[in-house]
Amino acid sequence: MTAERLYLFDTTLRDGAQTPGIDFSLEDKRHVAAMLDGLGIDYVEGGYPGANPTDTAFFADAPALDARFTAFGMTKRAGRSADNDPGLRALLEADADAVCFVAKSWDYHVRVALATSNEENLEGIAQSVAAACAAGKEVLLDCEHFFDGYKANPDYALACAKAALEAGARWIVLCDTNGGTLPHEISAIVAEVARHVPGERLGIHAHDDTGNAVANSLAAVRAGARQIQGTLNGIGERCGNANLVTLIPTLLLKEEFASRFETGVTDEALAGLTHLSRGFDEILNRAPDRQAPYVGDSAFATKAGIHASAIVKEPETYEHVPPETVGNRRRVMVSDQGGRSNLIAELHRIGLEVDKADTRLDGLLREVKRREAEGYAYEGADASFELLARRALGSVPHFFDVDSFRVMVERRHNAVGDLVTISEATVKVRVDGELLMSVGEGNGPVNALDMALRKDLGRYSPYLSGLELVDFKVRILNGTTAATTRVLVESADETGERWFTVGVSPNIVDASFQALIDSITYKLLKAGAPAGAP
Numbered sequence: 001m002t003a004e005r006l007y008l009f010d011t012t013l014r015d016g017a018q019t020p021g022i023d024f025s026l027e028d029k030r031h032v033a034a035m036l037d038g039l040g041i042d043y044v045e046g047g048y049p050g051a052n053p054t055d056t057a058f059f060a061d062a063p064a065l066d067a068r069f070t071a072f073g074m075t076k077r078a079g080r081s082a083d084n085d086p087g088l089r090a091l092l093e094a095d096a097d098a099v100c101f102v103a104k105s106w107d108y109h110v111r112v113a114l115a116t117s118n119e120e121n122l123e124g125i126a127q128s129v130a131a132a133c134a135a136g137k138e139v140l141l142d143c144e145h146f147f148d149g150y151k152a153n154p155d156y157a158l159a160c161a162k163a164a165l166e167a168g169a170r171w172i173v174l175c176d177t178n179g180g181t182l183p184h185e186i187s188a189i190v191a192e193v194a195r196h197v198p199g200e201r202l203g204i205h206a207h208d209d210t211g212n213a214v215a216n217s218l219a220a221v222r223a224g225a226r227q228i229q230g231t232l233n234g235i236g237e238r239c240g241n242a243n244l245v246t247l248i249p250t251l252l253l254k255e256e257f258a259s260r261f262e263t264g265v266t267d268e269a270l271a272g273l274t275h276l277s278r279g280f281d282e283i284l285n286r287a288p289d290r291q292a293p294y295v296g297d298s299a300f301a302t303k304a305g306i307h308a309s310a311i312v313k314e315p316e317t318y319e320h321v322p323p324e325t326v327g328n329r330r331r332v333m334v335s336d337q338g339g340r341s342n343l344i345a346e347l348h349r350i351g352l353e354v355d356k357a358d359t360r361l362d363g364l365l366r367e368v369k370r371r372e373a374e375g376y377a378y379e380g381a382d383a384s385f386e387l388l389a390r391r392a393l394g395s396v397p398h399f400f401d402v403d404s405f406r407v408m409v410e411r412r413h414n415a416v417g418d419l420v421t422i423s424e425a426t427v428k429v430r431v432d433g434e435l436l437m438s439v440g441e442g443n444g445p446v447n448a449l450d451m452a453l454r455k456d457l458g459r460y461s462p463y464l465s466g467l468e469l470v471d472f473k474v475r476i477l478n479g480t481t482a483a484t485t486r487v488l489v490e491s492a493d494e495t496g497e498r499w500f501t502v503g504v505s506p507n508i509v510d511a512s513f514q515a516l517i518d519s520i521t522y523k524l525l526k527a528g529a530p531a532g533a534p
């Protein structure tokens with residue numbers, strides 16, 4: 001059976017720009033368009049030329065793409081001719097291969113939002129589409145509120161679609177604008193519409209207001225649509241749009257779709273999807289969703305001991321697709337939910353081969369569970385776990401001892417009279433039997449402790465020159481005055497490696513200090529520093 005072509009239309013830079021809290025710069029738009037092109041998307045909707053300076057500038061210097069670069073805008077205004085509508089003119093003059101018009105297809109909206117007649121709206125659609133075709137553009141019509149409109153007045157919703165088709169539109173895109181339609185309704189309505197508009201000219205644009213945008217897009221394809229509109233990481237107005245980062249692996253990896261359709265996305269591009277999705281979050285300056293399907297950090301992670309024991313035998317037992325197909329990775333985590341299989345898998349990852357019958361595993365597992373009950377969380381603190389495990393198995397050299405530390409926080413006026421808060425820490429450590437004392441100043445107690453600790457560690461200091469404290473997270477574990485504090489420290493070094501360490505104490509400074517000590521010890525271990533003299 002020859003595969004049918006399924007087209008992917010990306011609206012990250014248009015509907016995605018309508019996401020609360022997201023504001024693309026011109027540079028962001030150029031960068032994202034290139035990312036989408038590299039992924040193999042067929043249409044990249046760049047924005048709404050004429051609506052704001054960024055979009056106008058983007059279309060004035062259009063990116064060179066393999067994808068069809070698409071300008072979005074509304075059909076001509078009621079009461080104006082197509083020749084005399086500045087908005088329409090801006091669209092037609094934009095340097096774009098395609099124009100995607102948004103048009104009302106729910107008679108209720110025609111009456112209330114446009115305050116015009118059903119007939120005039122139909123004429124507006126036909127005249128706008130014809131003008132764009134005459135300007136040499138490929139034309140798409142986004143039928144706004146199509147599903148709600150179809151439920152209210154199917155003849156009118158269909159008439160809008162047909163008006164565009166007859167005027168030369170290549171695609172009629174059925175939009176679930178308010179996002180309230182459910183998959184079974186999408187299936188039924190798309191199947192009915194496909195009796196009037198050929199499926200290979202039908203698209204779907206779904207919003208996620210019931211959490212069904214991806215399911216609705218797949219339902220529309222099963223019912224005959226051949227174009228899916230969506231966005232990277234599902235951004236978009238209100239709850240977002242259909243997430244292309246979820247849809248693409250489903251279309252390429254799930255038998256029903258993979259055997260029937262082909263898209264412009266290659267297996268190689270699919271293997272870069274996790275990287276692309278996280279890179280896009282970087283542009284948005286937000287943390288990636290750990291539980292995102294396929295590409296999330298937790299998408300192929302397991303804590304449960306029963307699952308881990310099967311995964312180490314055969315990963316397929318608990319994985320619906322191999323993680324590497326989307327560029328993600330399997331993670332078997334160590335926590336209070338785990339058993340010896342979790343431990344063995346994690347020990348293997350860090351290069352420690354231990355037999356399942358080794359009795360030291362029981363001791364290590366008991367220690368992990370005891371500490372987790374106290375508040376430690378090793379699933380997010382890989383370096384602290386490695387130290388704990390290597391100590392249990394007897395392979396961490398003794399580098400230094402901490403004799404004592406003291407931190408002082410002072411609020412005072414500085415030399416120019418400004419009120420400042422400074423922290424000063426004093427740390428005493430023993431290296432090779434010698435007592436060393438360092439003082440550090442910082443903008444907070446943890447920063448000051450970090451400075452003091454690293455200032456003089458005797459012969460270990462050269463190993464620590466590239467060590468950097470990248471991030472610091474504090475969590476209060478029970479909300480009483482006797483609360484326990486968990487501190488997670490993220491560190492990095494000159495090799496680019498990042499690692500996480502954890503400390504727990506009723507005292508936040510003490511918890512931070514533990515995490516810092518683990519971080520330094522891990523760095524010395526990984527750098528191959530020799531053990532100190534007792």
Ligand SMILES: CC(=O)SCCNC(=O)CCNC(=O)[C@H](O)C(C)(C)COP(=O)(O)OP(=O)(O)OC[C@H]1O[C@@H](n2cnc3c(N)ncnc32)[C@H](O)[C@@H]1OP(=O)(O)O
Nearest residue numbers: 048050051052074075076077078102103104113114144177
């Ligand atoms: C479902 C969607 O996501 S559609 C996309 C929505 N995205 C956006 O609106 C973002 C970009 N929009 C904008 O920057 C502005 O709204 C502009 C530049 C397009 C228009 O701004 P303004 O001229 O100030 O109009 P305003 O935004 O207040 O109202 C929209 C007007 O377009 C009319 N209109 C809306 N849809 C259509 C349509 N499909 N065809 C014709 N006219 C339309 C409305 O009736 C309203 O007309 P009115 O001013 O006579 O009441």
Ligand SMILES: CC(=O)C(=O)O
Nearest residue numbers: 102142144145175177
């Ligand atoms: C066009 C569009 O974004 C919508 O109808 O949701």
